[in-house]
Amino acid sequence: MSLVEIAGLEKGYRVGEIDVPVLKGIDLGIDEGEFVALMGPSGCGKSTLMNILGCLDRPSKGRVLLKGQDLSHLSDRNLARIRRDEIGFVFQSFNLIGRMSNLKNVELPMTLKETARGIRRDRARELLESVGLAHRLDYSPSNLSGGERQRVAIARALANDPSIILADEPTGNLDEKSTNEIMDIMYQLNKEGHTIIMVTHDIETTKHCSRVVWMRDGLVQEVTS
Ligand SMILES: Nc1ncnc2c1ncn2[C@@H]1O[C@H](COP(=O)(O)OP(=O)(O)OP(=O)(O)O)[C@@H](O)[C@H]1O
Numbered sequence: 001m002s003l004v005e006i007a008g009l010e011k012g013y014r015v016g017e018i019d020v021p022v023l024k025g026i027d028l029g030i031d032e033g034e035f036v037a038l039m040g041p042s043g044c045g046k047s048t049l050m051n052i053l054g055c056l057d058r059p060s061k062g063r064v065l066l067k068g069q070d071l072s073h074l075s076d077r078n079l080a081r082i083r084r085d086e087i088g089f090v091f092q093s094f095n096l097i098g099r100m101s102n103l104k105n106v107e108l109p110m111t112l113k114e115t116a117r118g119i120r121r122d123r124a125r126e127l128l129e130s131v132g133l134a135h136r137l138d139y140s141p142s143n144l145s146g147g148e149r150q151r152v153a154i155a156r157a158l159a160n161d162p163s164i165i166l167a168d169e170p171t172g173n174l175d176e177k178s179t180n181e182i183m184d185i186m187y188q189l190n191k192e193g194h195t196i197i198m199v200t201h202d203i204e205t206t207k208h209c210s211r212v213v214w215m216r217d218g219l220v221q222e223v224t225s
Pocket residue numbers: 013014015020022040041042043044045046047048049
């Protein structure tokens with residue numbers, strides 16, 4: 001069984017009186033340990049798909065299974081639990097809390113899980129060290145470069161040891177040097193066994209990916225290895 005199984009996934013939004021179809025029947029399986037890139041023109045539905053996989057939004061039709069569990073019929077509470085425990089989300093715009101220390105930002109998902117204070121403090125420190133930020137524990141994200149912020153966001157995504165890392169254009173706001181640093185970390189995480197789905201517009205960043213899924217107008221157009 002795949003880690004993620006998507007079958008007949010459709011998503012539409014109601015805008016005023018009109019139903020706007022965005023995802024029009026996606027079928028896709030993703031195995032544990034894969035590093036999948038998701039590419040395609042702006043507006044084709046990549047973020048919509050990522051948000052559904054990340055339990056931030058719900059399908060209109062079809063099935064999305066994560067570890068065999070169907071995300072489409074879960075209560076809000078169960079969806080939030082899966083988001084907290086199974087998903088590590090990395091956003092293009094970092095989505096960190098600017099006035100909290102990096103340490104606290106990384107602790108936050110563990111705080112939500114009611115992990116004991118000492119354990120979460122130690123783990124947050126280890127995670128920040130692992131992304132090269134041992135010297136920035138007490139800084140806040142507002143005092144960091146974009147590349148450093150994204151490293152904090154990656155550490156936060158790993159906090160609750162998720163089954164899958166979803167990264168929506170993680171290098172979209174970064175210069176070339178920071179992009180390479182972030183991609184090195186992503187590649188390393190994948191080598192350590194993490195399953196990753198990453199949206200990107202930059203073909204260069206897909207060189208370590210196991211597959212590239214090309215989307216177009218709400219459908220998977222092609223999958224290349
Ligand atoms: N909440 C919403 N309500 C209405 N339409 C939406 C909503 N969210 C997304 N859309 C529409 O769905 C389509 C796909 O959006 P999506 O953000 O998934 O594209 P994308 O492939 O991620 O594009 P980009 O590469 O620019 O990030 C767009 O036409 C967008 O306007």
